[in-house]
Structures are given as structure tokens and as C-alpha cells.
Amino acid sequence: MRTPLFTLVMLAVAAALYLSFRFVGNDYLFFLGYVVLQYVVIATAWNILGGYCGYVNFGSAGFFAIGVYSTIFFYNIGQAPEEVFPEFLLTPMKWIFPLPLPVLIVLGGVFAGLIGLGMGYLTLRLRGVFFAIATLALAVVLETFIVNWSFVGGSRGAYVIPPENIPVFGPFIQYLFVLMLLLAVASVVAARLIERSRLGIGFATIRDDELAAETSGVPTLRLKLIATVLSGALFGMAGAPFPFYIGYVEPNSAFNLSYAVNAIAMPMIGGTTSWVGPMIGALILSTLQQVVTVTISSAVNLLITGLLLIGFVILAPNGLIGLWHDWTGRRSKS
Amino acid sequence: MSQIMGQPVTEVVDDDIAAPLLGIDQLGKRFGGFVALDTVDLSVPTGQRLGLIGPNGSGKSTLVNCISGTLQNETGSVRFNGQRVDGMPPHQRARLGLARSFQLPRPFRSMTVAENIRVPLLYTVGARHGVHLTQSELEDRCLEVLSLVALQDKARKSPLDLTQVEMRKLELARAMAAEPKLLIADESMAGLSHSEVEDIVALLIRLNQRGITIIMIEHIMRAVMAFSQRLVVLVSGRKVADGAPEDVIKDKDVVGAYLGT
Numbered sequence: 001m002r003t004p005l006f007t008l009v010m011l012a013v014a015a016a017l018y019l020s021f022r023f024v025g026n027d028y029l030f031f032l033g034y035v036v037l038q039y040v041v042i043a044t045a046w047n048i049l050g051g052y053c054g055y056v057n058f059g060s061a062g063f064f065a066i067g068v069y070s071t072i073f074f075y076n077i078g079q080a081p082e083e084v085f086p087e088f089l090l091t092p093m094k095w096i097f098p099l100p101l102p103v104l105i106v107l108g109g110v111f112a113g114l115i116g117l118g119m120g121y122l123t124l125r126l127r128g129v130f131f132a133i134a135t136l137a138l139a140v141v142l143e144t145f146i147v148n149w150s151f152v153g154g155s156r157g158a159y160v161i162p163p164e165n166i167p168v169f170g171p172f173i174q175y176l177f178v179l180m181l182l183l184a185v186a187s188v189v190a191a192r193l194i195e196r197s198r199l200g201i202g203f204a205t206i207r208d209d210e211l212a213a214e215t216s217g218v219p220t221l222r223l224k225l226i227a228t229v230l231s232g233a234l235f236g237m238a239g240a241p242f243p244f245y246i247g248y249v250e251p252n253s254a255f256n257l258s259y260a261v262n263a264i265a266m267p268m269i270g271g272t273t274s275w276v277g278p279m280i281g282a283l284i285l286s287t288l289q290q291v292v293t294v295t296i297s298s299a300v301n302l303l304i305t306g307l308l309l310i311g312f313v314i315l316a317p318n319g320l321i322g323l324w325h326d327w328t329g330r331r332s333k334s
Numbered sequence: 335m336s337q338i339m340g341q342p343v344t345e346v347v348d349d350d351i352a353a354p355l356l357g358i359d360q361l362g363k364r365f366g367g368f369v370a371l372d373t374v375d376l377s378v379p380t381g382q383r384l385g386l387i388g389p390n391g392s393g394k395s396t397l398v399n400c401i402s403g404t405l406q407n408e409t410g411s412v413r414f415n416g417q418r419v420d421g422m423p424p425h426q427r428a429r430l431g432l433a434r435s436f437q438l439p440r441p442f443r444s445m446t447v448a449e450n451i452r453v454p455l456l457y458t459v460g461a462r463h464g465v466h467l468t469q470s471e472l473e474d475r476c477l478e479v480l481s482l483v484a485l486q487d488k489a490r491k492s493p494l495d496l497t498q499v500e501m502r503k504l505e506l507a508r509a510m511a512a513e514p515k516l517l518i519a520d521e522s523m524a525g526l527s528h529s530e531v532e533d534i535v536a537l538l539i540r541l542n543q544r545g546i547t548i549i550m551i552e553h554i555m556r557a558v559m560a561f562s563q564r565l566v567v568l569v570s571g572r573k574v575a576d577g578a579p580e581d582v583i584k585d586k587d588v589v590g591a592y593l594g595t
Contacts, residue, residue: 201452
């Protein structure tokens with residue numbers, strides 16, 4: 001399927017989802033849908049570096065939090081511009097601030113992408129487990145930085161008060177949901193586009209054999225940097241609306257390890273070599289977690305992730321996509 | 335020291351008259367305290383078929399790695415096609431026209447055989463100035479390169495389904511697809527049968543007739559003698575002989591290095 005057509009199909013599915021949620025009319029569905037879609041973006045973001053290039057990023061929570069805190073930063077400026085800007089700038093700045101949410105999402109993406117570029121330069125010469133540890137360390141460094149930065153709340157945390165209602169969409173959560181829905185569609189379309197492009201072939205050569213890739217003319221370092229920037233930017237964009245969703249953010253929640261774990265578990269369970277895997281993995285696992293949180297307890301949901309991850313790594317290392325290929329392959333042979 | 339050392343028996347000898355395609359000057363590489371290459375000089379004119387031999391651990395692969403950029407040399411210089419390439423990453427050297435195959439085949443495992451060939455077409459040929467390949471041109475070229483090594487029927491297979499000899503052919507085909515000026519074949523025949531070796535030698539000679547300069551590293555002397563116009567011998571990181579193959583194999587240093595004196 002060509003990309004424009006695929007995009008239209010995805011948008012149609014998204015529209016149908018939104019309309020059916022509206023038809024049901026329960027706001028909880030939107031809250032649940034937001035989280036699930038957020039994980040679709042996160043899983044897809046992780047997979048660009050982890051699945052396509054084979055570089056396992058344990059610092060996903062760090063990139064997500066950059067998006068979160070970029071929003072907090074600009075939101076706080078918007079709350080009290082007179083404390084930030086000198087007199088002569090105040091009038092134009094009052095025009096600009098508070099920034100609308102789509103702009104905040106883009107900004108979150110830009111900052112996380114830039115940090116991704118920096119992290120790439122520092123760590124991409126490392127391979128395998130060393131790279132994974134370096135990314136985890138980066139997240140810890142970032143968290144320490146945020147904890148000590150009082151403008152964004154430091155360890156006390158920061159409040160964001162979303163408006164209750166918004167024109168066209170009605171309840172604010174519906175607006176958030178639609179934004180995340182569009183972001184999820186955009187990230188899946190982007191992942192699919194990358195996978196089929198020259199860039200995606202280059203990524204796959206890095207995953208398969210970096211040395212052979214270089215001697216075949218693939219500029220591996222540059223491609224890895226592109227991958228970290230894209231992946232980081234998507235994480236940041238997934239994190240940017242989060243303060244508006246949750247209302248109160250503190251470093252522990254923004255840098256929560258569960259983001260890093262889920263970012264890895266979802267593509268692994270779905271299958272890492274194609275855009276379908278992270279999407280399916282995120283939809284299934286995250287829905288399951290939400291259901292479990294409501295019906296059993298919120299403590300159980302990470303346990304489920306862990307158990308499923310172990311199960312899949314042992315029994316189906318190529319994820320659900322791998323199982324599907326095995327199954328269809330066997331059927332076509334017999 | 336050998337009598338013929340430093341006097342390659344070829345038409346183009348002097349750097350001043352015609353710049354060689356590959357010029358290696360005083361190349362040195364150490365691994366900790368171990369000297370892998372010790373001031374190696376080598377110049378290869380365009381169109382030559384050069385055999386490079388030496389006992390295990392003599393530095394042949396290190397030399398290849400320093401030429402292709404997989405390793406960076408510490409002293410000396412590597413010039414390719416009139417340009418200094420030491421310090422350049424391997425992909426830039428590949429784009430200049432330097433291709434190599436690996437001793438142990440390193441296919442891209444998640445791709446099909448044809449897709450393996452697409453990689454250098456996209457990233458080396460396609461990255462050269464003024465070259466743009468359309469999808470159909472890409473497919474044609476893939477098949478063309480694969481048919482050179484008689485792998486066209488396996489285009490859609492996974493490299494993991496190939497036999498040893500096919501895997502080595504794929505390795506060579508991938509290097510050839512980059513349309514190199516210089517091809518370095520690093521022990522592409524180890525472990526192959528008599529007729530398979532002849533296959534690959536014939537293939538390399540065909541490529542050479544198309545104008546590609548080839549350096550072949552090999553242990554199989556029959557292949558080396560059939561292929562080489564010039565033979566260079568490395569022992570313990572030093573070049574001990576360089577000249578016409580018939581002369582070199584009679585050289586007492588070479589015989590000594592292989593058999594012990």
C-alpha cells in the first residue's frame with residue numbers, strides 16, 4: 001500500500017475510533033485511550049532505534065520526561081511572564097504565551113530530538129549492553145538535573161491546570177485524546193515510511209552487521225544519529241501533553257522506570273522488525289495494563305509486563321509478528 | 335632481505351611516472367605491544383591482479399583492514415586514486431571505489447540475497463556524484479550482479495539458506511555491486527572444493543578484465559599462482575618479497591617463512 005493511501009486508512013480508523021468513543025460518551029474511555037495511544041507512540045519511538053537499528057535504549061523515560069518538562073517549562077513561563085521577561089518584551093510575549101498544546105508537543109519533540117543527538121554523539125560508539133547502560137545513565141543524569149531545577153518544580157513537582165472544556169471537542173480530555181491519536185497515526189506512518197525507505201534499509205544493515213554496512217558504503221554513525229534524533233523526538237512528543245493529562249508532575253512520575261520497561265516490552269512482544277509490532281504490542285499490553293489496574297490493582301500491571309516479556313523472550317523471540325509469520329509460513333507449506 | 339624486494343616486476347613501477355591506484359607508504363599498526371604491520375610499502379597500479387600471501391598472523395588481514403578503513407593505521411599513509419584516505423571512515427572509502435569482501439562472509443541476515451546487493455547499490459553507487467538509480471534500474475543491477483556469480487535464482491532467498499560457496503559468492507557480489515576500482519578479496523576461497531576454487535578464480539579474472547584492480551589474499555597456492563600477476567609476501571608484519579609470482583615462490587626468505595629454516 002502506498003504511503004498516502006495508508007495514511008488515509010489510518011486516519012479513517014482513527015476517526016472511527018474517536019466517533020465511536022464519543023458515541024459511547026464515557027470520558028473514562030478517553031482517559032484509557034489516551035494512555036494506550038501514548039504507548040503506541042512510545043513503543044514506535046523505541047523501535048526506530050531499538051528494533052530497526054538494534055540499539056537497545058534503556059533511557060526512554062528520560063526522553064519522555066524531556067517532553068514532559070519542556071511543557072512544564074513553557075507552561076510556567078506562560079503563568080508568570082512578568083517574572084521571566086524584561087518590561088519591553090512583556091507585551092509581545094503575552095501575545096505568544098500561553099502556548100497552545102500542539103506547539104508544546106512540537107517543542108517537546110525538538111528538545112528531546114536535540115538531547116537525542118547529543119546522547120548519540122556521546123554513546124553511539126558503544127555497543128550492546130554498554131550502550132544500554134549509557135542510555136540508562138543519561139536518564140539518571142537528566143532526572144538529577146530536573147530535581148535541582150526549581151523553575152520546573154524541582155523535587156516538589158509542578159502543577160498544570162488544564163481548562164475544563166474546550167471549543168469543538170468539549171471536555172479537555174477529548175482534545176488530548178485526539179492530539180494523541182493524531183500523534184500515534186503520525187508516528188506509525190513515519191515508522192512505516194522509514195522502514196521501506198533507503199534509510200530503513202540502512203538501519204537494517206546496522207542491526208545485521210555494522211562492519212559490513214560500513215564497507216558497503218552505509219554511513220553508520222550518521223544513520224544512528226538520525227535514528228536517535230527521530231526516536232528521541234517521538235518520545236518527547238509523547239511526553240509533552242502528559243502534564244495536561246495528569247495535572248501534577250514530579251520527577252519520579254515523569255522519569256518512571258515503567259516507561260523504559262514498557263517501551264522495550266511492547267515492541268518485543270509485538271515484534272521489532274516492522275512497524276506493526278510495536279503498535280500491536282502497545283495496543284494489547286497497554287490495554288491489558290489498564291484493565292488490570294482497574295479490575296485488580298495498579299501494582300499488578302508492571303508484573304504482567306514482566307511476565308509477558310519473559311514469556312515472549314523465551315517462547316517467541318520474534319514477537320507476535322514472528323508467531324504470525326511462522327503460522328502463515330507453515331500453513332502455506334502444508 | 336630478498337633481492338627482489340622493492341622492485342615489483344610490473345610495467346608501472348615509478349610513482350612519479352604514473353600515480354598508482356593504491357599507494358601505501360610506511361604503514362604501521364600495533365595492537366598493544368604487538369606490531370601487526372611494520373613500515374609496509376606497497377603500490378598497486380590500475381588493472382593489476384595482485385596476490386598477497388603470508389603465514390597466519392603475518393598481518394594480511396590487518397593490512398586489508400587498514401586499506402578499507404575497518405582499522406585505522408597509526409603511522410604511514412594510504413593513498414587511493416591520488417587521494418589520502420587514511421583517517422577516512424570505511425563508507426567514504428567505499429564511495430571512492432574501494433571494496434572488500436570479508437574472510438568469513440558477513441551477509442545482512444534479515445534481508446534477502448537481492449536486498450543484500452541493493453545496499454551497496456543504494457549507498458555506494460547511489461551516493462556517488464550524479465548517479466541516481468530508479469527502482470527498475472536497481473532491480474536490473476541486482477540481477478546483473480547476481481548473475482555474474484550465478485546466484486540469480488537465489489535472489490529471493492535468505493542468505494542463511496545459502497551453501498558455503500554461495501555465501502562467499504554473495505560476499506564477493508556485494509563487494510562488486512559497489513562498482514569498485516579496487517576489489518580486495520580476503521580469503522574468499524578457504525574451505526572450498528577444487529572446482530569451486532576454480533570458479534571463483536575465473537570470476538575474479540573476469541572482473542579484472544572489466545578493468546577492476548584486484549588484491550587477492552589467499553592460502554591456496556594453486557589459486558594464487560593461477561590468479562596473480564604479481565605476488566607480495568608478508569611475514570610478521572613486514573613485506574619480505576614482492577615481484578613476479580614464479581620468482582617470489584623461489585625466494586629463500588619466503589620459503590623460509592613458510593617451511594622454517
